[in-house]
Amino acid sequence: MNLLKEAELDASKLVAEARNYRVEKLRLAKANADASIENYSKELEAAHESSVSQNSNTNEFAELNSSADKDISSMGQDFASNKDKVEKFLVDLVCKTN
DSSP: OHHHHHHHHHHHHHHHHHHHHHHHHHHHHHHHHHHHHHHHHHHHHHHHHHHHHHHHHHHHHHHHHHHHHHHHHHHHHHHHHHHHHHHHHHHHHHHHHO
16 A cells, blocks of 8 residues: 555656646747747848838939939039020120230
8 A cells, every 4th residue: 555655656746747847848948939039020120120221222322313313404404504695705705805
């Protein structure tokens, strides 16, 4: 009878140890999963920030090119419209000097 009680106690201790081992293993797995999720989240956030930054730079570059093209076009129009006036002014100035 005592042998049976000892075997029963040993079995319950073994079951308790197995249960504790399983619980500890689950805690460790959960901690590892949380760390992996956090790292993955940080990677995604960094990739998103990089993408937003590149898009912002692309948009700024496009805006700068557009602004430069407008300025060049405006200067060309100013040159075309004032060309005749400047030529006349220079001819008159040369004629007056002689």
